[in-house]
Amino acid sequence: MQDELNQAFRLDGRVAVVTGAASGIGREAARVFALAGARVVLGDVNEAGLAESVAAVQAVGGEASARRTDVTQRAEVDALAEAAVRAMGRLDVWVNSAGAVTYGAVLETAEPELDRLTNVNLKGTYWGCAAAARAMQAQGAGSIINVSSTGADSAGAGLSVYAMTKAAVNTLTRTCAKEFGSFGVRVNAVAPGWIDTPMANTRFRDSDGEIDPELRERGLRDRAQASPLGLTGVPRDVALAMLYLASDAGRFVTGQVLRPNGGASMP
Ligand SMILES: NC(=O)c1ccc[n+]([C@@H]2O[C@H](COP(=O)([O-])OP(=O)(O)OC[C@H]3O[C@@H](n4cnc5c(N)ncnc54)[C@H](O)[C@@H]3O)[C@@H](O)[C@H]2O)c1
Known part of the structure; x- marks a missing residue:
């Protein structure tokens, strides 16, 4: 019985790509997936942070490689997926954790700031979903996990741009779940509350x-x-929710937004 339960949450033989893996939630997701048996491929713009994350995965006996990837650049996201498949032979899980935040009133927000957040949080997630689905389609299976936020659920003064991008991530998640389900790819989001990163x-x-x-x-x-x-919350609270969505335990779950947020929002 215990083996059966353990098996449902294991990722042995699977390959997981995590963007935004140089820090915070992305780093912990990589570590937890490795603990569950996956080989992990890490992408981020922060190369020093990536090296620390690879070391954190290796410290728990996992196998990791890293590639500098700017998720706002479609070609770099595609190259990350292709490199993962080339090096590891397959692609089973893809987490879009790369993200950025900005604070400011609507009346004071400058256009470059709005563009920066939209490019990282939204465009980066969009290209991540596309690159992952392309690779997973050939296998007929896979799990994509986007990172949204509690900020998408409720109005917060000063958080307009961030909340807007995360609400769009929720919508993108549902659309991708509809489009990719026919070839066995599940797409879900986690929407964390305040996490210490x-x-x-x-x-x-x-x-x-x-x-x-x-x-x-x-x-x-x-x-x-x-x-x-x-x-x-701490990064582990989110990484374990991701493990549920990544593994066979979540086999019947797609198009959903899971909220590890301590109940901070309940839409
Ligand atoms: N920490 C929280 O309270 C919280 C709450 C809700 C949602 N989130 C979301 O969780 C995700 C992870 O955030 P975190 O808290 O771990 O923050 P973090 O700053 O620790 O990690 C974010 C990572 O994204 C990377 N990144 C930024 N721009 C990038 C780009 N263009 N290309 C590639 N990588 C890029 C950064 O280098 C960094 O390593 C984000 O999407 C964030 O919006 C965080």
């Missing part, structure tokens, strides 16, 4: 760019209050 801590930086411990403590308290559980 470098991105989430940008709000707690002082004017020198250092994290202000008092600001952070207050910020964490406020965010925990948004959860009925009184909790904030």
